[in-house]
Structure formats: C-alpha cells, structure tokens
Amino acid sequence: MPVSSFAVLGLLSQSPASGYQLAQQVDGPISNFWPMSKSNVYGELVRLEELGLVEASDISQVKLPNKRVFHLTAAGEAALDAWLREPTFRKERRKNSLLVKMLFADRLASGHIAELVEAARDEAEAERARLAAIVDVLEEFPAAQWGRSTALFGLRHAEATLAWADEMRRQLDQLSEPRSTRRRHDPPA
Amino acid sequence: MPVSSFAVLGLLSQSPASGYQLAQQVDGPISNFWPMSKSNVYGELVRLEELGLVEASDISQVKLPNKRVFHLTAAGEAALDAWLREPTFRKERRKNSLLVKMLFADRLASGHIAELVEAARDEAEAERARLAAIVDVLEEFPAAQWGRSTALFGLRHAEATLAWADEMRRQLDQLSEPRSTRRRHDPPA
DNA sequence: TTTGACATGTAAGCCGTTACATGATTTA
DNA sequence: TAAATCATGTAACGGCTTACATGTCAAA
Numbered sequence: 001m002p003v004s005s006f007a008v009l010g011l012l013s014q015s016p017a018s019g020y021q022l023a024q025q026v027d028g029p030i031s032n033f034w035p036m037s038k039s040n041v042y043g044e045l046v047r048l049e050e051l052g053l054v055e056a057s058d059i060s061q062v063k064l065p066n067k068r069v070f071h072l073t074a075a076g077e078a079a080l081d082a083w084l085r086e087p088t089f090r091k092e093r094r095k096n097s098l099l100v101k102m103l104f105a106d107r108l109a110s111g112h113i114a115e116l117v118e119a120a121r122d123e124a125e126a127e128r129a130r131l132a133a134i135v136d137v138l139e140e141f142p143a144a145q146w147g148r149s150t151a152l153f154g155l156r157h158a159e160a161t162l163a164w165a166d167e168m169r170r171q172l173d174q175l176s177e178p179r180s181t182r183r184r185h186d187p188p189a
Numbered sequence: 190m191p192v193s194s195f196a197v198l199g200l201l202s203q204s205p206a207s208g209y210q211l212a213q214q215v216d217g218p219i220s221n222f223w224p225m226s227k228s229n230v231y232g233e234l235v236r237l238e239e240l241g242l243v244e245a246s247d248i249s250q251v252k253l254p255n256k257r258v259f260h261l262t263a264a265g266e267a268a269l270d271a272w273l274r275e276p277t278f279r280k281e282r283r284k285n286s287l288l289v290k291m292l293f294a295d296r297l298a299s300g301h302i303a304e305l306v307e308a309a310r311d312e313a314e315a316e317r318a319r320l321a322a323i324v325d326v327l328e329e330f331p332a333a334q335w336g337r338s339t340a341l342f343g344l345r346h347a348e349a350t351l352a353w354a355d356e357m358r359r360q361l362d363q364l365s366e367p368r369s370t371r372r373r374h375d376p377p378a
Numbered sequence: 379t380t381t382g383a384c385a386t387g388t389a390a391g392c393c394g395t396t397a398c399a400t401g402a403t404t405t406a
Numbered sequence: 407t408a409a410a411t412c413a414t415g416t417a418a419c420g421g422c423t424t425a426c427a428t429g430t431c432a433a434a
Contacts (some may be wrong), residue, residue, distance in 0.1 A: 034288070038387095040421085089287045093284075100362045159200075
C-alpha cells in the first residue's frame with residue numbers, strides 16, 4: 001500500500017470526513033511533505049473501502065448534495081498504527097533537479113550558475129520565513145507539538161539550503177575575482 | 190520532457206556512451222538526487238533519439254556483443270543548455286513519509302516516536318559521514334567543484350536532519366520526565 | 379446572472395518500477 | 407560448471423496527475 005493510503009487513514013483518524021472534505025485537507029499542512037491530488041484522494045477511498053479499512057455513512061442533506069462520510073474501521077486503526085510504528089521510511093527518493101543542474105554546471109557560464117543559486121536561495125528564504133512563523137505560533141499549543149515538529153524539520157532544511165547557497169555564493173565570488181592572493185579586506189580603490 | 194531526459198543528456202554530454210554504460214552511470218553520483226532504473230534509461234534513449242536530441246553509432250565488437258554508442262546532436266546540446274540555464278525547479282515534490290508519521294504521532298506511545306526519531310537519526314548520521322568523506326576528497330580536485338557542491342548540499346541537509354533529531358530527542362526527554370520545574374544538573378540519587 | 383462553494387467521480391495518460399527474456403564470453 | 411560481465415530491450419503494472427463531467431444552491 002502506498003504512503004498516500006496511510007495519509008488518508010491518518011486524516012480520517014483525526015475526524016471522519018467526506019471525500020470532498022479530505023480533498024480540502026490534503027491541501028493543508030500535510031501538503032508540505034506529502035502532496036496529493038483530489039482524484040488521488042477519491043481513489044484511495046475506493047481502495048481503503050474495498051480493503052475494509054474505512055466505512056462510509058450516507059448523509060442526506062437538504063439544500064446540499066448528499067455525501068458519504070468515511071470513518072476508520074477497527075482494522076483501519078490497526079493498519080494505521082502498525083504502519084506508524086514501523087521505523088522504516090528508507091525508500092523515499094529525494095529527487096532534486098537543482099542538483100542535476102549543478103552536476104552539469106560545467107556547461108554554464110558562472111553568471112548562469114549564480115542565477116540558479118540565487119533562485120534556490122530566494123525560494124529557501126521564503127520557505128524559511130514561512131516555516132519559522134508556523135513553528136513560532138505552534139510553540140504555544142502543546143497539543144500541536146508533533147505538527148510543529150514537521151514544520152521544524154522543514155525549517156532546519158530550509159536553513160541548510162540557505163547555508164549551502166551562501167557557500168556557493170562565496171565559491172562563485174572567488175571564481176570571478178581570482179587575483180591570486182587577495183586580501184581579506186580590500187581598501188576602496 | 191521529464192528531468193530524467195535531461196539527466197541522460199547531461200551524462201551523454203560528458204562522454205558518448207551505450208545504453209549499458211549509461212545504465213551503470215545512473216547508479217553513480219547522480220543517483221543521490223536523481224535515481225533512475227536501467228529500463229528507464231533505455232526508454233529515455235528511445236525518446237531522445239526520436240526527438241533527434243541524440244544519435245547512435247553502431248559499434249561492432251569481436252568477442253563482445255555489438256553496441257550502439259549514443260552522442261548528443263547539436264539540438265541535444267542546445268536543449269540541455271537551455272534547460273540548465275532555466276532557474277526553475279519549483280515543482281519537485283519533496284515527499285517524506287517520516288513526517289507523515291510524525292504528523293500522526295499522537296497515536297503513538299512516546300517510546301515508538303523515539304524509535305522513529307532514532308531511526309531517522311541513524312540514517313542521517315550514516316549519510317552525513319558518507320557525504321563528508323566525499324566532500325573532503327573532492328576538495329582537492331578543482332575540476333570536480335560542482336560535483337562537490339551536490340555532495341555538500343546533501344551534507345548540509347543530513348546535518349539539518351541530525352539537528353532536528355536532537356531537538357526531538359530533547360522534546361521526548363521532557364515528556365518522559367515531566368517533574369514540573371526540573372533543575373539543569375541533577376545530582377545523582 | 380454568473381461565480382463560487384458543495385459534492386463525487388471518470389478517463390487518459392505519463393513517469394517509472396520490477397521482473398522477465400535473450401544470448402555470448404570470461405572468470406572462478 | 408556456475409556465476410559474472412557485456413549488451414539490449416519488452417511487458418505488465420502501479421501510482422499519480424490533469425482535465426473533464428455533472429449537478430444543486432447561495433451569494434454577489
């Protein structure tokens with residue numbers, strides 16, 4: 001079973017929900033580290049229902065379309081907990097096309113490399129600010145401590161990207177001014 | 190065109206190669222941030238050939254199977270360089286099932302959470318050591334500076350994961366010994 | 379009157395994986 | 407004699423995405 005199945009089980013474990021509601025939830029916090037599309041959600045629900053891990057109650061509504069509200073079965077709870085307990089998450093493929101570009105950066109003028117690095121830096125800085133704010137806010141809600149931990153993970157990684165970008169900047173600076181032994185603090189010309 | 194196509198173009202730009210040779214190369218450094226399977230490589234070659242971005246020369250060998258050695262066309266070089274120059278790499282989905290587990294960690298006993306964190310830490314520490322060694326070695330080869338930069342990126346991120354795991358450790362320690370106001374340095378009992 | 383929220387899905391297709399198929403030659 | 411290396415692919419399938427299809431009701 002794909003991780004997406006467990007992601008849906010996890011969301012349902014917090015509260016029963018219709019496909020529509022789940023489709024909205026997957027654009028929430030979880031999208032930061034497990035993006036899913038709407039269709040994907042509906043597909044997972046079909047699978048989980050066939051496996052008996054979730055069940056639906058038909059809710060008829062006046063003035064609004066009827067909906068099917070899903071909730072975990074006992075088997076669903078067991079499956080979720082068993083998965084959560086496994087300390088195995090090795091197979092995730094960290095794909096990063098920025099690094100593919102860096103690997104072949106020999107083909108680029110240093111100005112173009114600098115553009116790549118700056119674009120990466122800008123993105124990382126925006127991410128850092130966004131996540132720092134979230135971590136800060138959640139600090140005050142002990143009940144959200146694990147949610148906070150996911151944001152903290154992202155924050156530390158954004159900081160890592162920033163640190164890397166700064167190192168790359170320095171490397172690129174040395175390329176463009178390679179006057180052999182250059183003093184640390186040049187007097188203005 | 191998927192990034193994998195450009196990855197193959199990039200490898201071929203360094204030196205012409207047969208499908209077999211490429212299939213070996215994709216298990217090399219590039220596998221750290223763009224994993225590809227053997228079949229995937231052969232598939233990409235078909236696509237790139239149809240698009241006129243690579244061409245093959247048939248090499249007949251005695252005592253060994255014949256092979257088709259691919260090289261970039263002018264169009265292939267142009268396509269690669271155009272892609273390398275674009276400072277856009279936004280769409281990469283960073284998927285991380287560890288964080289999915291953390292998000293639902295409320296369902297777990299703190300011992301199980303600690304196991305997750307320790308497993309993540311162990312993996313990150315192994316990765317840190319592996320990459321630190323590579324970064325160190327490549328230090329001495331200025332020609333490999335961009336290859337080194339990709340390892341450095343991985344190194345900084347492994348360090349970020351370690352820092353995060355240590356913060357989680359502390360958080361978990363506080364959970365297990367919550368004797369209200371605890372002194373910094375407890376005298377032994 | 380049109381747009382947006384509510385609500386559920388299907389269809390087509392892409393990217394990529396694992397497993398399989400074939401067959402010669404070299405090395406243990 | 408068995409395994410590894412060289413060499414090229416095919417088949418089947420899984421996961422996921424985008425775009426499309428359908429329809430009601432409330433609000434602007």
